[in-house]
Amino acid sequence: MTAVAARRHYRATLLVLALDGIAYALLQSLVTPALPTLQRSLHASASSTAWVVTAYGLTAAVATPIAGRLGDVYGKKRVLVAVLAVFGLGTLGAALCSSIGPLIASRAVQGVGSGVFPLSFAIVRDEFPRERVASGIGLVSAILGIGTAAGTALSGVVVEQLGYHWLFWAPLGLIAVAAVTSAWLVPESPVRTPGRINWLAASLLSAGLTGVLLAITDAPSRGWVSLHTVGILLAGVAVLVVWVAVELRSRTPLVDMRMMRIRAVWTTNLAGLLLAVGMFCAFILIPQLVEVPRSTGYGIGATPAQAGLYLVPVAVMMLVSGLAIGWLERRIGSKATFVAGAVASMAAFVLLALLHSRPWEIYLAATVAGMGIGLAFAAMPNLIVNTVSASQTGVALGMNTVTRWVGGAFGSQMAISVLAAHPGVGGFPTASGFTEAFAITAGVLVVAVGASVAVPRRW
16 A cells, blocks of 8 residues: 555544554553552552552653654654553553552553654644544544543453453553554654754653652642642742743753743643643542442442443543534634533533532533533644644644643642541541532632633634
8 A cells, every 4th residue: 555545544544543542541540540459459558559640640741742742853653653662561561560669660651652642633633634634633632531531430340350450451452452553554744843852851841740740649648738748849840940941942842832832822731731630530539429338428339330330421421522523613613612611611510519419410410521521622632733833733732731641630639638638437538528629620620711711713
């Protein structure tokens, strides 16, 4: 098959890119609900076990812009296949681990897999017919939320029926198929941007994000306003300020900070960060809420496997939103779709803050949340893609993924911290703890709505 003929099969390319995204997104979320099991099985402390998630997020946050930049320089397909290979090696290592240290290291290697998203976005822009770019990018973006919701829903079933090692064995086959099909079916993009990687900037970004994520991870046990938490957080922020200064002076920046000054870019990224806070709060709070025993007077008493079912509407609605994004954007535009998604996400948490004692109430809120987050995440990349040049696509979308990672990390730890501050009978949080957590998240999403409204309609 010639390169020209291969490019005609853009639907096959989209299916492969969706498979790549699902493989990564599943491993993003499969582990989080299983942390108590991992802690007991590996005889680890709670703080050490938290790094199973944090190490993954840290590497993902740093690897994402690097992968996007490498794809711009050396070829997006080539880097995509390499990223999937490293992702698979990290997953194999995690599946073989029986102690906490090697598992954390393996999860850090797995985080490299985050590069599939900026690379996939750039491939869609380079390879798809112009009228199909918006729907293609929207679906790939929605996959991040769909896979995350699906992983959270399946985690309890996998651990209960097969054991925690299968949290990694099961996705490994999917990763192998994704790597082979990517090498076979995805054409190499002819769009290249010569340059080099600014490794000083990469090191500063890594150190700064490590400080911020370490503070967020330790905050539930040490306190959000403790000297330890505030000190590490400020140190991380200071390093990130230095990173921005280095990027502004560099001839080959890892992230073009001048590009980040564009109103459409920074407002979209801010809203994306806050929406990710909401999404991860849902993934933490809803399963914990429904697993509270009925004897408490407000719990539903679901098993871990049953708790996952409450997140199925989130995954389903995110898939529907991703499939509908092209149609919606042709009729009402990317900004209107983005704002509608942010408003629906906020409404879902308002519902949860007011009503969360019956299963149908939670299912309703989960459905609204899935629709809202799905619409917003699907519209978000197109707002950025239509703003920056083709040569900046990989880096711009990579930075958007980074902001979502940071928002997700903050959202997870914020939810845990609020619940920990409201201990109840039997070690379960009180009803007021869940109400407060839902209300705080709704407040965060009010700001997300404001940021989405601030995105310019025309740029």
